[in-house]
Amino acid sequence: MTAAAFLAVALRMTAALLLLAAGWGKWRTPGQFRDNLSATFGVKPRLAAVLAPGIAAAEAVLGFGLFAGGAASQAALAGALLMFAVFTAVVAWKYATEDIVKCSCFGDADRSVSGFDLVRNFAIICGIAFSLALGSSASFGMSWQATICACGVATLFAVVLAYFHEIVMLLLYAKEGVV
Amino acid sequence: MEIGVLYLVLGVLAFGVALSLRLSLAAVDAARHLAAARERQATPPPGEVIPAVMARPLQAGPRKHLAGLGMPSVLLFLSSTCPKCRQKLPELAGYLPQLEAAGLELWLVSREPAWRLRRFLRGSPLAQHALRVSMREYKELNPTMGSPLYLFVDEAGVLQAGGMIGDENWQSFQEQMREIEETREAA
Numbered sequence: 424m425t426a427a428a429f430l431a432v433a434l435r436m437t438a439a440l441l442l443l444a445a446g447w448g449k450w451r452t453p454g455q456f457r458d459n460l461s462a463t464f465g466v467k468p469r470l471a472a473v474l475a476p477g478i479a480a481a482e483a484v485l486g487f488g489l490f491a492g493g494a495a496s497q498a499a500l501a502g503a504l505l506m507f508a509v510f511t512a513v514v515a516w517k518y519a520t521e522d523i524v525k526c527s528c529f530g531d532a533d534r535s536v537s538g539f540d541l542v543r544n545f546a547i548i549c550g551i552a553f554s555l556a557l558g559s560s561a562s563f564g565m566s567w568q569a570t571i572c573a574c575g576v577a578t579l580f581a582v583v584l585a586y587f588h589e590i591v592m593l594l595l596y597a598k599e600g601v602v
Numbered sequence: 603m604e605i606g607v608l609y610l611v612l613g614v615l616a617f618g619v620a621l622s623l624r625l626s627l628a629a630v631d632a633a634r635h636l637a638a639a640r641e642r643q644a645t646p647p648p649g650e651v652i653p654a655v656m657a658r659p660l661q662a663g664p665r666k667h668l669a670g671l672g673m674p675s676v677l678l679f680l681s682s683t684c685p686k687c688r689q690k691l692p693e694l695a696g697y698l699p700q701l702e703a704a705g706l707e708l709w710l711v712s713r714e715p716a717w718r719l720r721r722f723l724r725g726s727p728l729a730q731h732a733l734r735v736s737m738r739e740y741k742e743l744n745p746t747m748g749s750p751l752y753l754f755v756d757e758a759g760v761l762q763a764g765g766m767i768g769d770e771n772w773q774s775f776q777e778q779m780r781e782i783e784e785t786r787e788a789a
Binding site: 424425426429430520521522523535569572576579580583590593594597598 | 604606607609610611614615618621624625628629631632635682683685688718721722
């Protein structure tokens with residue numbers, strides 16, 4: 424097993440954990456995400472009421488699919504890539520044209536989307552594309568110890584990426600108290 | 603398993619540990635700062651000349667020395683990410699003619715990037731009254747980074763009053779603006 428193949432598996436699991444976290448976050452605070460869909464993204468309230476749980480469910484399905492391995496994972500990777508690319512494009516467009524963009528993408532606090540969130544999403548898209556490019560052969564012949572190891576690395580990546588905005592703000596501005 | 607994989611995992615773990623150490627130290631800094639912030643005043647000391655800050659106009663023009671504007675001025679601190687600030691924009695823009703009649707200047711002081719500030723003020727005459735300063739300078743004038751905040755400064759640069767928009771001093775300022783408008787309309 425090469426380092427690139429291991430990385431591809433770790434990145435696939437990172438995407439899985441992020442999708443599950445995003446789905447769970449939206450599921451936990453359904454009202455907030457639904458309100459943001461109507462307030463920020465101009466979705467009609469009735470449509471938002473259907474779309475909000477729909478997106479959360481789609482994220483959960485893709486997340487579990489990514490863990491499955493094999494052909495199911497490849498399909499889930501393609502789905503996740505499309506989903507992240509569309510969401511990021513919509514949020515980036517709103518970020519460029521409006522002052523206050525609330526997403527609560529990870530069911531997070533009531534803060535506006537920042538440039539760091541967009542950088543984070545771009546990194547996730549790159550990771551998924553890398554994993555997709557290496558193909559399903561990447562996980563072939565992986566021992567269970569290696570799978571656990573990849574899971575651990577993926578958890579580290581997922582935590583850093585999910586809290587990327589908070590981490591960067593803490594590193595840059597802790598002394599100035601703008602956290 | 604290749605040795606390369608082990609190196610990769612160890613490398614990632616080492617970076618993870620370093621990052622978590624750095625974040626812990628940053629959290630200590632943030633906590634220290636928050637403890638100090640409790641004793642900090644929301645404005646520079648009243649009755650004294652405000653900190654010397656050079657500000658760049660959002661639109662073309664020479665830099666301005668905020669403590670030496672030479673005219674009594676109202677300095678406003680608004681943020682594009684505060685919904686309350688956006689609601690205040692039309693009211694504030696409405697004061698511009700009265701302020702001019704009364705021989706006062708109004709300046710909106712911001713630390714935000716020019717593109718964000720332009721977008722925030724698009725279509726508002728306040729864009730011509732916007733000044734940009736660095737984060738350090740902004741914090742000298744607005745130590746707790748409050749918004750919407752105002753400072754009333756006299757012609758010598760001495761702070762007469764300051765606080766959050768909507769407080770007692772601000773209400774008497776609103777009253778004065780209304781009186782000036784009524785006098786102007788009567789004339």
